[in-house]
Amino acid sequence: MLQASDDTFRLNADFFDYSIVAIYFIVVIGIGLLARRQVSSSIDFFLSGRSLPAWVTGLAFISANLGAVEIMGMSANGAQFGVATFHYFWIGAVPAMLFLGVVMMPFYYGSGVRSVPEFMRRRFGTGAHLVNAISFAIAQLLIAGINLYLLATIVNRLLGWALWVSLIAAAIVVLSYITLGGLSAAIYNEVLQFFVIVAALLPLTIIALHKVGGWQGIKDKVVGVGGTPNSEQLSSWPGTDLTGIDNPVLSVIGLVFGLGFVLSFGYWTTNFVEVQRAMASDSLSSARRAPIIGAFPKMFIPFIVIIPGMAAAIIVPEIANYKSGSGDTGGATYNDAILLLMRDLLPNGMLGVAIAGLLASFMAGMAANISAFNTVFSYDIWQQYVKKDKPDGYYTLVGRIATIAATVIAIGTAFFASNYDNLMNYLQTLFGFFNAPLFATFILGMFWKRMSASAGWTGLVAGTAAAVAVAFLSEDAFGSASLGVIGLSGQGASFVAAGAAFVVDIVVSVVVTMFTRPRAEKELAGLVYSLTPKESLVDPEEKSLPWFQSPTKLAGIGLAIVIVLNVLFR
Amino acid sequence: MSTQHPNDDEPVKKVGGFDIRFVIGGLIGVYGVILTLLGIFNASEEELARGDGFNVNLWSGIGMIVAAAAFVAWARWRPLVVPVKDLPDHDD
Structure with missing residues (x-):
């Protein structure tokens, strides 16, 4: 997906857009420099000293996942499948995030482990640990490469820089802020990125909805793939188009058990990229709240990602033609939905904010992979199997070197990724x-x-x-x-x-x-x-917390909202 | 730079440190000002037509200024406090 090999279209950025993007990059590097002043031990570097408030780790928790796949991929799915795409958020993420906060986080945070593989080692010994640590580290390098490649293709498409120049420039920016400030810098930038993304996508959604004639306009004008009238585009269940399973009952089972239970619980509860963010919290109750707080914006992100995609399939001629299967597509596919919408609707200035938001999210995706990689590499592979019992500063240094090495390898895996559509x-x-x-x-x-x-x-x-x-x-x-x-x-x-x-x-x-x-x-x-x-599974202060800070009560509210959303968009 | 007050029974807290809310408020605020100015002085007919009649820069800019003000107000209202007793003994 997301090929940038040909000059199908360009966004006409002007001086103001470039300035807005430049300001963003200056702030990103500045955060790295500021966060550096706080790094004085390996726990600071890898787990932010376990000092961050829950709303910060909660937003970082979802921002780390709000990368290229999420924004380009889910708006593309919105253009293609319509409302059924909401499943990826309401079935495929929110319940698992709530479960992580309520049930699993006490074990992760309470046991004092520094990574998910380390939990594995304490519970099952070295066999399972080694399998988990190595497969995770390799997967992170490959995924970082893909994020980097997508980032570079966007830079190439937006600014016209050659792919390899874009790749190296993007890698240097990500590298500088993580090596400087470690996980804190990555997390702070993820939080900042979240708000820039919202600032970019919310106006885009509003204008797109206005242009298409509101939700009623989408209802009236939406068509299925191939140009057929299709009510499936407007209802999330049973989602047979999305799953490719024709039988509606089996399709629902596939969604609930496959996507909703196994895939999403597997991703959100054991993926260290995510769990690491919650582990950086300042107390057990904050660590439990992080994924639960993250679940609330996660419920509403699809509205500013999927709805623009659905609108693009109606008002952007290239995407509409691609969907109906007739007419000139100009080389565009569903993946270009949000970029083309930006090109068609946004004036210079707002366009710059939107470009900054997209670049931010792709960088954050890569930064998240690399910061999780360097923790697992330093603690779980190097300290465990190569050099034990060195002073703490030694492992921080190993972490910094691992970060640089991972970035260089990611440039390699990005070129590797560019060979595959x-x-x-x-x-x-x-x-x-x-x-x-x-x-x-x-x-x-x-x-x-x-x-x-x-x-x-x-x-x-x-x-x-x-x-x-x-x-x-x-x-x-x-x-x-x-x-x-x-x-x-x-x-x-x-x-x-x-x-x-x-x-x-x-x-x-x-x-x-x-x-x-x-x-x-x-x-x-x-x-x-x-x-x-039982006492060690609950923060002693939790009883005295007001309801809006109690993990279980918040999770209950979250679950109720997501059920209501599912009913509204059934 | 310790802010320890010897005759205070409460866990001593230091105000300040690096507060991301000021950075978010600052960045969104700067964007808001740039967009608002562009919306007032630089909105061409063609751009207005593209935005379906909306002055997109102007309204987004105003929205961002409001959001930025909210962040700064939040950071002022509930400043970042770090309990000193929990900190390992290091200064930055």
Whole structure:
């Protein structure tokens, strides 16, 4: 997706737009310099000294995910599938974020681990830890490369710089603010980025809606893919177009179990990029609140991402032609929906804010990957297996060097990514391979004290193998390498692959546990629910907090709102 | 630079430190001023037509100035406090 090989269109930025973008970059670097003054230990560098308030970590929590895939991809999905795209937010993110805050965060934060793989090591020993740490580190480098590539293609398309110049310039900016300020700089910039994105997309949405004639205008004018009138575009359930599963009942099951449970819980609760942000909070109750606070903006982001996409498919001629399958598309695809909308609607000035917002979000995506990578590399790989027992400053230095190395490698993986049109989709599928079994192993390990160390790593490996097998047997999850034995394609295939990974992981873990010895109970305190004193799972101050600061009450409110939203847009 | 007050039983807090709310308010505020000025002095007929009759720069700019003011007001109303006793012994 998002190719910039040809000059299909350019945004006509002028002096004011460039100035607005330049101001943004100066502030970003400035934040790196300011945050540097606070870095005095490795905990400062990797976990922001565990000192950030919940609203900051909560916004960073969703901003780290509000990158290229989210903005370009979800507006593209909005243009193509319409309202069904809301599932990615209301089913595919919010419930899992609430679950992370209510159920899982006490174990992560309370046990004092510095990373998700470290939790793995404490619970299951080195076998599962090594599998998890290495696969996570490699995945982060690949994803950072893809974010960098998308960033560079946007710079190329907006400003006309050569791709390799754009790549290196983008890498240098990201590198400078993370090496300077570590996670704090990344998190502060993510929070800033969130507001710039809203400042860019909210006016765009309002004008687009006005132009199309309001929500009623979208209702009257929306058409299905191929130009057919299609009410599916206006209702989120059963989402058969989105899943590619024709049977409505199976489609709903695929959405709820595949997307809503396995994929999204796997992503949001075990992906260290996300969890790291909550771990940087200043107290257990803040750490629990971070994903829950993040869930509220997450519910409403789709309105400024999906609705512009839907409007673009009506009022931007190229996208409308692409969707109806006739007429001149000018080389544009759904991925260009939001860029073309910006070109058509925004005056110079506001255009600059929108460009700054997009650049910001792609940089933040990459920065998030790199800052999670350097933590896992320094603590979980270098300190654990290469050089133990060095002074603290040594590991901060390793972290800085790892950051530089990761950025250089990301430039390489970005060129690698540029060879594939569709790498993004595969990577999303690959994500399911690793996160879905990880979630199964975590949740079983947290609530079943008997689960043994061997069950930890065999479950992970078997679950991943099962997902890979399903992807091979499907029609297109691996592109032409897929065999087409099972009649599944598109999102449906990755939902089923993730579901298979989850089930196989659970079954293998249970069977292996039956034949192996459980770990001594005293080693598992703080890691397994039944062996952890209830007091240590709850912040002692939580009882005295007002309702709007209580994680469980906030989560209840969030759940109620997301149910109402689902009913309204059913 | 310690702000420890020896005869105070309350956990001593220091006000200040790096407050992201001022940065957000500052950046959005600067954008708001630039856009508002562009909207007043630089809005061509063609741009107005593109925005479907809205003066997009003007209204977005005003909105951003309001948002920026809200951030600065919030940061003033609830300043960032860091409990000194919880800090490890280091100065910046």
